Amino acid sequence: MEAFLISTSVVALAEMGDKTQLLALVLAARFRKPWPIVFGILVATLVNHALAGALGAWVTSHLGESTMRWILGLSFIAMAGWMLIPDKLDDEEELDKHSRWGVFGTTLVVFFLAEMGDKTQIVTVMLAAKYSAYLWVVAGTTLGMMLANAPVVWLGDKLVKRVPIRAVHVISALIFLVLGLLALFLPGTGVLA
Template sequence: MQAFLISTGVVALAEIGDKTQLLALVLASRFKKPVPIILGIFVATLVNHFAAAAVGQWIMAKVGPDIMRWGLGLSFIAMAAWMLIPDKLDDDDKLSERFGIFGTTVIAFFIAEMGDKTQIATVALSARFPEQLYMVVAGTTLGMMLANVPAVLLGDVAAKKLPQKLMHSIAAVLFIGLGIATLMTPLSL
């Protein structure tokens, strides 16, 4: 039970203000359908955190914190650029046409969670509680849901009040800030 409670608390706190929480807000404002987004976040997190618990330590040992830091920093800045793509592409939305809202959320969230601090926390927690893999994954998944479900519900309300272009601009500024902060701060495990 200790592994579950610690995992839940650590990830819920780490997720506050994180890029995946920001992604939850953007998806909610874009699609305005919270249920498939919440289910997509759950599935993506569960799969991602199982993968993190199983192979995350090996990947980090092979890549190293410096390369990981640069990859993460540059990916945040790339995400900022993607946020500024004109609304024409949002209306075109081939990804959501092909995979639906649920599938788009699973894919976007899974990719955004790669190398994220909550994924790295899952790796560390699985090393700390090696006999309790399922409790760690259940706890980290619950922590993600505790942080992101309110963001999705707020995003759905905010989408009715705020223009999508403004939301994308704010998201882009936050992603640039995350990118710069990541590039300037060494990762430590």
């Protein structure tokens, strides 16, 4: 359950102001059909995070515990720094290229591609490497993505304008920093043990 709760909360925070959240806003404004967009986001996220989680689980099985602890600790600290760098949406031409596939197909493809190498995908790899509960991590990271993106699809920029994105990024960065330090210096705490 810890893997699920941490995965959900970390990804929901990390996703605030992320390029995929901006993409959800663009899709909602362009198509004005929230259900196929939300379903496309869900399917794209499930596939993307299942692959990322599988990679994380595979990495864990091939590295020693001490090496993995250092990789995870330093990765979480690096993620803290990355959270402070604002994202921008540069996928407009991807959106135009795939719009002939309908709302669901366009959302599925562009969201999946936008998630490749994104913060939340890398976090999913790291969390799956940390926890032996692969399915709980994928379920948690997917729920976190949906908690951050589905409201944007329905409420659009009304919601985005009210949320202090910079504050959310700072809080996310602090959480990643704490997780990294715990992994490095207190490996037996249970939080990242």
